[in-house]
Amino acid sequence: MKSIFSKLGILLIIIGSFASGCKKFLTVTPIDQMTGNEFWSSKQDVEAFSLGTYNTFRDFTCKNCFFPGTGDLRMAPVQWNTKATTSRNYINYLSNNNLKTLLNPALLSSSDQWWVTYGGFGFGNIQKWNSFYQMIQSANIMYKQVGSVPTLSEDDKLYYQAEAVFQRCLAYFFMVRIYGDVPYYTDAYHESNMPRTNMVTVLQSCIKDMGGVQQNLPWTYADPSLRGVRAMRGGALALMMHMNMWLAGFDEANKTDYYKQVDSLGAQILASKAYTLLPIENTKEIFKGRTTESLFEVPQNLNYNEQFPQASTYFDLVLRAPFKSVIPYSYIIYDTKFLNTIYPTVDNQDKRKTLWFTNGLNAGAADFTFSKFVNVFGRPGEDVNSDDDMIVFRLADAILLRAEACANIGKKDDAIAMLNMVRSRAGALLEDPSIADDKFQDDIFYERCKELMGEGHYYYDLIRTKRILDPAKAFGKFMTGEAFRAGAWTWPLDPSAKTNNSAIILNTYWSQ
Amino acid sequence: MKVKNMLKIVALLLIIPCFLIAQNKITVTGIVKNGETQEPVAGVSIYANKKVIGVTANDGTFSIKVNEDAAITFTDVRYSNFNLKLKPGQTTVQVLMKVRDDKMNEVVVTGYAKKARELTTGSTVVITAKDIRDVPSANVMDLLQGKVAGLNINTSSGAPGSTGSIYLRGLSNPSFSGAGADAALTPTSPLFVVDGVPIDVNSTYEYGFNSGGPGINPVSLIPQEDIEQIEILKDAQATTLYGSRGAYGVILITTKRGKSKVPIVNFRTNQFLSTVPNLRKVIGGKDERMMRLSEILQFDPNFQHALTTIDQTPALTDSLNAYYNNSTNWQDVFYKSTWNQTYNVGVSGGDQAFNYKTNIGYFNQKGIIKNTGFSRYNVDMNMQYQPIEKFKLSTTISAAMGENKKGSGNGIMQTGVAESVNTSSLLPAPGAFGANSADLAQLAVIDNNKAAQLNTNFEMQYEFVRGLRATNTFSYNYMSGTENTFTPAIMNGNMSKSYAYNDLTGTLYNRFMLNYAKTFERGHSINLYGFSEISSKKYKVDAIQQTGTPSDGISGPLGAATSLGGTLSNTETRDVSYAGNVSYDYNKKYVLNAGAMWSKSSISGPNMPWAFNPTVGLRWNFSKEKLFEHLTFLDYGSFRLGWGKSSIPVGTIYDTYGKYLNGTTTYNSSPIINIDWSSAPNVNLIPATKTDLNFGTELGLFKQRLQFVFEAYYKQNDNNLYVKNLSSMNAFSQVSTNELGLVNYGYELTVTAKPLSASSKVSWTVTANAALDHEVLTRLPGEAKQMVVVDPNTGLGTMYRVGRNSLSNVMYNTKGVYASTGDVPVDPATGLRMHTGAPGNTIYFQEGDARWTDVNGDYVINQNDYIVCGNAMPLVVGGFSSYTNYKNFTLNVSTSFKYKRDIINAAAAQAFQRFYNPAALNQMLPIDQFNYWAPSNTKGVVYPNPYDFTRTGDYKATSIGNGTYLPFRADQTLFMEDGSYFKINSIAFSYNFNRNKTKKYGITSARLTFTMNNVYTFTKYTGPNPENVTDMGYDRSDGYPQSKNYSLGLDLQF
16 A cells, blocks of 8 residues: 555656756757857858858958048049039048048038948948958957867868968958058957057068968869959968068068068969969959959859949949940049050050050040949949959969069069069060169059059058159159158048057047 | 555545544534634644644634543644643633744745754745735735845836845845946846745846836736745855855745645735825926026027027917917826725645645736736645655646736836826827827837746655655746737827737756755754756747738738748756755754755856855854753844855856857858857856855844844855956957956844733734845956946946945036136136036036036046946845734734935936926926025025026937036936935734624634835935835936825635
């Protein structure tokens, strides 16, 4: 009779023994969101995360008018084509470095205030470095986490770590060119405050980091859809060349070393034979992207529904009917003196003159068209964008950087060889080896202006070579030495950078 | 074994003992009554030779058969044991049971184990049903205000069913979310354990002023009539075995059980009137118009401009227009008194072997604001079966539903009404073409918020060998909250809006416990127990919203193109704990208690270490020493000391490891994933720790006529979670850290006295308690020494400074008003008068302006002139209550007080601010009661000139240190007031009908009660109610006022 209760008692013990927990019981996998605890578990996770970092770069540089605004228009011999009806005074503010007006909504008419905030222009967004730090944190996190992803091979781990370093260095390089000194860190989940680090230190550290891992990146990808889009060894070397060139401009005491570096890095790119200069007739192909000329680019593709906003692109400024059938006039026109200088009249064979300037070099305000980027896939009557990728670094750019570096360390022959490599591709007159040294250096600069027009290099070339200090060398644009030293060449840093971090000092020139 | 057989055996078991002792017996009959109230007492167990021989019936009568010389004992938990020795030949007796008020005989529960109070080493307070039965309340916790030393309940809202913040022994975590008037402290409510099953109200249930869903706290679903006892565990010694969730204290609620062989039916009803408290006075009709006109004409320096202003304000000029010719009392539109009911029927019965209880209850309180209110429906059942002493089985099922109407507020605040009430009296009363749509919304929004709860509990106990018991408790708690709101088109810009919300919470809980008790020779006793506990909680929230239904007649179903919807939260939490405890006592004189709990939760991720909560306690019942034996006035006396350390896992798994989100776009046609930038992962996040030291002494003197409990505590909270804002160079906007620490220390005193002698016909018990709590901030993030958190909306700052109380205000120091322009200090260096510091908007002080202290002496008033002052937490809280009984009459008075608490009277600031724009059709409040500056009143005035509207600028400070002259900004000491108060919570007067008169109707007991609740508050505070303010000490003008309730209750027992 008592046995029923004993049985229940035993049952009780059994239930009780179930009540002991184990680690498995306590591991709850949230079904609505991923935690870092379970994320880094497969190659797929790393891939998606890495692309997320590139996407942050795309969001900042291609969803704001970044490349044209900071690279092509700023202090450039361009002006708003007033025949184009919409008010585009920002072009003039940029070409006169009048950022105080451009970025102050109080000084703009209400219809112009959208330049500051609107996604496509977003000149105000360029003041905020948050996106770059998102890239840096992401890259640092990836660098740290790939080591513990169980399914990755050792080679994969090295590759992804190198890619993370590339992403980080890319962010720092772009930031340095915009803001000057920036806080520099490489640890994952960084959360402490620090002051701005001298940009020379930042770039030197980046070059060291990138140099240490660049050999883990492939020269190119077998999958053509990844070519130029993901980090490649050529892209990493080009980035290092650019960083060295920037240092050569700002750390003059050691400039010879930097030039030598550029020379050697450029030689490595060429020696790899992984990259080629495509025939100039294939311009459309080059800028559609993913070619063997590309070293690094930001992809855009109508078919994937991945498109840059119109206002953020350079081609939007220089294309008109028939490429953009509803737009009668290009928004900008170049100073004819500038165009005539970079395309001397003696050289009538340069195919770029005809391929890229549909209505001729000296077309006036009514019909100026610059048709370098014309992968337009729109029906008649549609105002659509070109579907060109944003080419950040390409082989021609690297060759010309090497030419410039060689010229500065007395390797004139190498320099001329490099310069002619670009010229001969365009069918232009080759440089005469007997040309005077100073004239020759100008020619390299002009060649960069010509070859890289609309690719976001012009302003940075002016700054790092200090040409901006001499109106004769900068097509009439000018910055005093005092203003230059005070940081007039930087883009004003947003005051929000100081929030929760009192160690940050804003760019003095712009905060006066 | 067949069930039938088993039942037979059970029946036999019950009957056999009766036969065995049926020899040489006499029959004794009689009645058992309450010695004080003369009420018959049902369910008293009658023992002879340690065996139960009977139980009193529901009319208190009994009939037993005993040996002639037997020693008979009457026992009941509510009364002291009554021992009876029959005189020869006696067969009838009247037993007058003495209400048990000897605290030492209380039975307390700590760590799921019952103990006599004289053996406990922790700090606990027991509140019985008697103390909370008279005041009808939607939330029983509100009734504890002022009754328990160290328990501070901040009833910030008078909305029916809302729950105040509960602080046991001061503030435990000074982090808050939201800002200014909306700021809500991180909840650190004690853990509730209802009949042995933990209910955690800190998670899931959304606190704060923006709470989603129906906003019904599980605690408001417990019917007060069903509560037998509430026990509050205060220190670590008492709470350790409840794990991390009990770190902020534990409140145990025990519901009633059947204990009378004859079934008892109890019926209780309260009919109560909730009345509107004194609302603010307003200026209405012609007075308002004239006042606006005179303000404009008198203070606009430009007469033409004044005329234009008037001309452009038709409400001022077009007084004959019916639209403007009103004197609408907007408060009247929304506030009204309401008549409310509660009904409760309880049926219980049974004995030790089998007992049961069923309780059915209904509570309805309509809010004093229209379209708001709370109702509750309950069915609770429990049953216990103990066929043999070794085996016990008990089950509980309780179902409850709460229904909450929020109107256009959120159940706590009445933002919608506040907005509507702030309307000029010149405008017409609500209507589709009325002055504003928020007023209609309050009246016409259809909302339906329900919380349904089902709790089941199943417990088995078995004693394997003498002294060794195994108990398993299993419970499942299911709660569902739904909200349906429909806003008609006219209220929402011609787009009707329908919103549906539902959440589900399911909690599975199991505890397996082994207990061993043994008493050795020579007075050594030992009690060992250990248990393991697991729980799993699933929580899912979905919401759907559709804007623009085809017509107001169609409020659903939802799902058309304009609808939004999704899962807001879907989480699962699992916990595992192990605990062990050992108690030892020697002759009940020296007691040692030590225990520990190891627990782990899935919230903070698998790599978080086990939380380890150890505790040790000692007790010395010194009155049992020989030394004190001759002190006859000393009934009992003891010292106890307890120490404990809790480790509280903080943050979520996302705080530790980060959250990864799917990108909204693709990159190169491949999916992307980003880390969530809102919060940086912090792999170094560690559990918060709380170290608690408690000293207590208890004294009973003069045959319990005077009893003292004194406690002193020191509580150290380290590694509290703090969400730190990061700078933009860190990409993440916030990070959760452990960098906050604070210390609480304080003293608590409870005195219970019976001033009248035992022979007096009047029995009077007075209980008073007070608790003093000091709170000191000891650590700040980044090892900072101080930190100001500024509310971007109001400009109000909160200061954290190490060494001070954690929530201090930063504000201008107002020292009166400049009587004349000549009084304004002039900077000798520049020759300029004192002025404000806004660039391009400098305002020079003049007569009638606030005299703010220029702290840094630069003759410019700006953010550098802020001072740190105030504390939103009260220094002393307490209360006293009195219980008087004379024959059939009882008078029960309960009071509470808070001493030294700073309140920012933003309501007063707002009343002045209304004058900033005499052309804006806001509600105008009279300010006659304030001593403000006027050309005719310049000396000794307190408030600046409210009428000089051209100079006062926008009153809404948008950022701290905004230099415009804002004379009635709330961040100045002018509006910081002492919120000390003394409140008469309730007065209850009850009458017990004579049993002889009611017996013929079959009623064994009848009691009539008249209760007043929220009777009166004595305070110097000038705002509406010093109690009705936010946790941060901010008096919102859009709060829900507390109603005064008058209630008539009837309690019948059959």
